[in-house]
Amino acid sequence: MKKGKSFYAFLIEHRELPLLAVLALLLAVVNVRVPGYLANSWLNVLKNGSINMVMCCGMLCVLLVGSIDISTTAVLAFAGAVAGKLMGLGVIQNTFLMFALGILIGAGIGAINGVLMSYGRVIALIVTLGTSYIVRALIPMNWLLGMNKVNPTQLTQAFKDSLINHELFGLPFLVWLAVIVVILTTLFLNYTRTGRNLYAVGSNAEAAQMRGVHLNKIRVLAHTICGASAGLAGIMWLAFYAAIEKGSATGDEMFTIAACVLGGVSVTGGYGKISGVVIGALMVAFIDSAIPQMQIGNSMITEFIKGILLLFAILLNVVLQRISAKQDLAGRNI
Amino acid sequence: MKKVLALVLVLSFVFAGCAFGADKPGKGITIGVVYKQSGNPYFQAGVAGFQKAADELGFTFMHDGPDDGSSDGQIRIVENYIAQGVDVLCISANDPASLVDVCNEAREAGIKVVTWDAPVDPEGRDLDVEPASAKVIALTQLDSMVKSVGGEGQIAILSAMATAPNQNLWISFMTEALKSGDPKYAKIDFVGVVYGDDEYTKSFNETQALLEQYPNLKGIIVPTTVGAPAVSKCIMDAKRNVKVTGLTLASDMKEFINKGIADETFLWNPTELGYAASFAAVAFVKGEISGKDGETFNAGELGTLTIEKAADGGTISFLNKLNVFNNDTVDAWINIL
């Protein structure tokens, strides 16, 4: 009995463990169906998943304070389009400047979202829905891309090589960049006062306010971080795919949110761990890469299977958490 | 006397000028141009053709395409053009069936419907203007691919949306040819069609899956301008020896053609397509043609075009020009397409 209690207590502490089990199960199934899948594709999963991973880190911060941001992919496309246009015009040639510019643009839009959401008291879903409409509509304006897109010839070779053709310990810089962002987010959320305040605001805003936390400032900060991560993701996108256009990544913000929820982040705020988010993001990237290779019917039913798997994983996660919570209560003899 | 002569000369020039200005055949005509999706460079080139023709003929035109590339978005735009009372609609349809009703409403209001690049079903249009017959377009790509892979090996197709009518027609011609038992296709192993939905990432991911699934894949045919750069970039990153061909813009593919990932790609000139469509539109308003089989109209620089019977039962007019982009020609096209 005692042993059981500690096991379930452990499960409660680590809500992402059931998800890890689901991920392992899926991997096993796919590996049986497509022999050698893991050996062939692990690098592609990491590469394709890293842009989403970066956005997930920002989304985690926003979800933690009980807010949401569905303008991330619009910001991604906008930041990429502006930076790509400037590089095409020859204004910026330096790779680092590109990344700095992307982060700045993203942070700016994120901050606007945050201010409207906190000081303007407009619901986050509405604000970010509005900004995503606006920001995406700016891209085909004549002063930006017009009807053109950014294509490889407009980018410098150094920039195009920066993330894909440089490797460290066998992994391209693209993946390392995501790793760095994850580490920074972990440090920020777990070891700084401001980071802990994000959790405090999300789980109990009034209590946090009593303790002297400036609610609105924290909310604006969370949105700014989310915007910045989306801006960074835009430049990563530009460097990885060497192209960006008005419609880039449309609708993908939902997969960012899905990855966070899969990872056990609460959409009402206050709970969520970076480790869970990393697993969630990997899972989404894995589903994306595995389904076309499974050769189930034609490639058009990817969405169908993606939906079922997402639903299955999310619900299983909930059920497992419920069981562990019940066991926890039983263990306490209440 | 000299002065008088000079004066007469000058005056005659002035009159000729006035007369010429007034006689621009398209003066007072308004054309509403509808294309598949905004933000697509292919259609910018198409609109440039309308602009060129407008400068020559003197008509005015408006152009727009839906944000999301949907046919109900196109219906909205057509409704707006009907409300504004244009004389001709030049439509590149996302789907041949959906726009029939709204086009017929336009025709009831006295508006002529000329389709270019992608047709509306024959009962909803007056004339279709196309670059070349679907069979020629399909087989050009297939033969180029066969040449690139040296006549044998596995090849695949990456298409746009699964519902895209043009692409589906071309693919059916390609698969027909492959099954026909023609000896030049005998050693070609066709592994299947995947759909990139005209989205960069989806095309990229589908290509990754193809490359992993078929380690011996030799070539991918990409009959869509959005998919081609994504496929090529994916192959370049994977450092695989897979050849690409298809319908592409020169500016998108320059890098990949120079690096040998694609030997040659094709596209008609959408500018010429728009140019021809606007001449047909003006001829319709002037009553010079009525869209019947066997009629001809003057298409400016492109000479005289003939209206033929189309495979779908309507009438069609072909430009019959396909441009080839390879290492030698791509630089000349890069600023045009």
Added chain:
Amino acid sequence: MKKIKDFFTSWEFFLIVLLAVVCAVFYYVDASRVAAGLQRRPVFYFANVVRSMRPYFLYSFMTLGMMLILAMGDIDISVGAIGTLSVVTLGVTYNNLAVLGGMNPAVALTLSLMACLAVGGICGALNGFLCTRFKELFSMIITLATQLFFRGFSYLIIGGETLTFKDPTFRSLSALNKLLDIGGMKVPVSLPVFLVFAIIFFVWLHMTGNGRKIFAIGTNRSATYYSGVQTDKIKFWCFVIAGLMSAVTGIFFVGNSSSSVKADIMDGYHMYAIAAAVLGGFSTDGGKGSVIGAAISLVIFGVVKFGLGTLFGFADSAVNLSVGVILILSVLVPNMWEDWQNARRVARRRAETAAASKA
């Protein structure tokens, strides 16, 4: 007197004023463009606007369903996908029964329409079931997953095909897109149908106990539950109704797109429905909003999109920009107004207290 004052400070009144202002501006621009010779004839007149608003009015039925969900403090982003699946069901059922099976076309069409509505209801029921059984999950997440599922299922059924029916029975659905002649005025069929639905929803939501319970759930779910309301049951049925309304939208969509059926339609329609409902006074926080407001905001969106497209020559994408701006302002402005009112009230009280203490 109080009632009159309430009316003039209500959100619906503001929307009416907004609509009037927008119309006035467009009318002026139209007239001056004609005077300047930029247009051959006026564009912005009643019949023309009403006619061209047909495509914008497609998602009005979806908006009615979305209202219910928003009033409960939930959100449903799968409504567009439900519409797609219903439309595909409609087409495929008819194809199998009448075209391939040789059934009497009229009977087949009736059966297909019923199947279409049933699928809408079933999809809504699935959403409702999941949202009431898994309360830990935000309805947005659940409907995100079911949206992918519904959309994928449509592809599974019909693939990349476009079903086009040339027979007069199925083509009669196009009549849903025709203009009715009511007393010399041309009115699209969808308008009176929408009005009937809107009146039913209005009576139900604002005048019956069951309707008020929906708002109560949005305001405070636990309190409503403990006061004896079966919140889960109501929530479930609201999702079912939202699904049905999506199916109705789907039927009109088929009418609008020349009776053709394919699987890649109605993408992003949930956003239009949410935008219209929010401008109408509904909030994703739940508990407020009115049917009249939503109906007026549908008209506003239609007029704005029509006017910007035809008179100002805005491209389709730029029209979306205006939707974004309207969306944010429609919530921001009343909030600021409220803040200002509160500040004024506090200042007045302070002044009163100060005066009293002085005395």
